[in-house]
Amino acid sequence: MSGPASPGSGGSWPVPLRRTPQQARSKARLARVLQAAERVLVGEGVQALTTTRVAAEAKVSVGSLYQYLPDRDAIIDALAAGYLARLEAAMDDLVRAATAEQWDDPVGVLIDAYAAIYRTEHGFRALWFGSSLTEQTRAADREHKRRMADGVRRVLLALGTVRDDETLGRACHAAVLAADALAQEAFRRDPEGDPGLLDEARLMLRGYLTDLAARRP
Numbered sequence: 001m002s003g004p005a006s007p008g009s010g011g012s013w014p015v016p017l018r019r020t021p022q023q024a025r026s027k028a029r030l031a032r033v034l035q036a037a038e039r040v041l042v043g044e045g046v047q048a049l050t051t052t053r054v055a056a057e058a059k060v061s062v063g064s065l066y067q068y069l070p071d072r073d074a075i076i077d078a079l080a081a082g083y084l085a086r087l088e089a090a091m092d093d094l095v096r097a098a099t100a101e102q103w104d105d106p107v108g109v110l111i112d113a114y115a116a117i118y119r120t121e122h123g124f125r126a127l128w129f130g131s132s133l134t135e136q137t138r139a140a141d142r143e144h145k146r147r148m149a150d151g152v153r154r155v156l157l158a159l160g161t162v163r164d165d166e167t168l169g170r171a172c173h174a175a176v177l178a179a180d181a182l183a184q185e186a187f188r189r190d191p192e193g194d195p196g197l198l199d200e201a202r203l204m205l206r207g208y209l210t211d212l213a214a215r216r217p
Contacts, residue, residue: 030068033058034082037075038123046132049075073134076127080137083124084144090117091151098158106159107205110152111179115193118183125187145180149173162212175208 036058040048049072055065069075094113103109118125127133133141149172156162156172179201186197 029060029064033060033065033069034075034078037079041079041126042122046072046076046127046130051075073136076132076134077136077140079123080127080133081140083121083127084140086121087114087117088144088147088151090114091148095151095154095158098155103159105206106155106161107202107209110155111183111198111202111205114179114183115186115198118187119192125191128184129188145176146173149176152176156209156212161209163215165215167215168212171208171212175205178208179205 033054037049037054040053040057044053051062051065051069051071054069054075055062058065069078090113094110098106149169152172152175153164153168156168157164162168182197182201182204183193186194186201189197
């Protein structure tokens with residue numbers, strides 16, 4: 001999985017920057033800055049994400065960093081946007097897989113896939129568990145959960161387990177909110193994810209999926 005500085009589709013960056021890099025050298029510098037910011041975040045915590053500290057870690061001038069990321073909030077927003085984009089890309093991959101395959105246990109596949117991401121994305125955990133999200137990132141996270149819920153809806157429709165009606169989107173959103181809360185607690189307890197709590201998440205969501213499937217005509 002690529003680092004937090006990966007641009008979105010078409011070469012665009014996932015959050016508004018003070019200035020959008022155009023040249024390959026500028027893009028590479030910004031990528032290096034965000035990789036350095038993640039190292040600081042993981043090693044020293046979110047409070048260390050000052051422009052001075054990140055510039056020093058990236059070996060660039062503060063003025064160079066300031067062109068794109070003027071303060072800690074901008075750094076947090078940029079890192080968070082990269083993490084959310086990668087989670088959504090993983091969901092898109094799962095939707096494609098569900099279209100081509102038949103899963104006996106879709107809940108298990110989804111939870112296992114995202115638990116694997118949580119285990120490797122140390123920066124994501126450090127940011128979300130640090131209680132220092134900006135208002136922009138909180139808003140982005142709310143929209144992210146809605147997109148993830150739509151991904152779950154598409155997985156279930158691809159597997160032919162549910163009927164697409166007006167309640168399905170709401171049910172998938174509720175499932176994502178519940179799964180996210182349980183996953184965060186599982187990884188707060190254990191960097192590898194508390195196995196017992198992840199098992200409880202699987203049991204709960206399997207029951208929910210069974211109820212959704214029962215609503216089919």
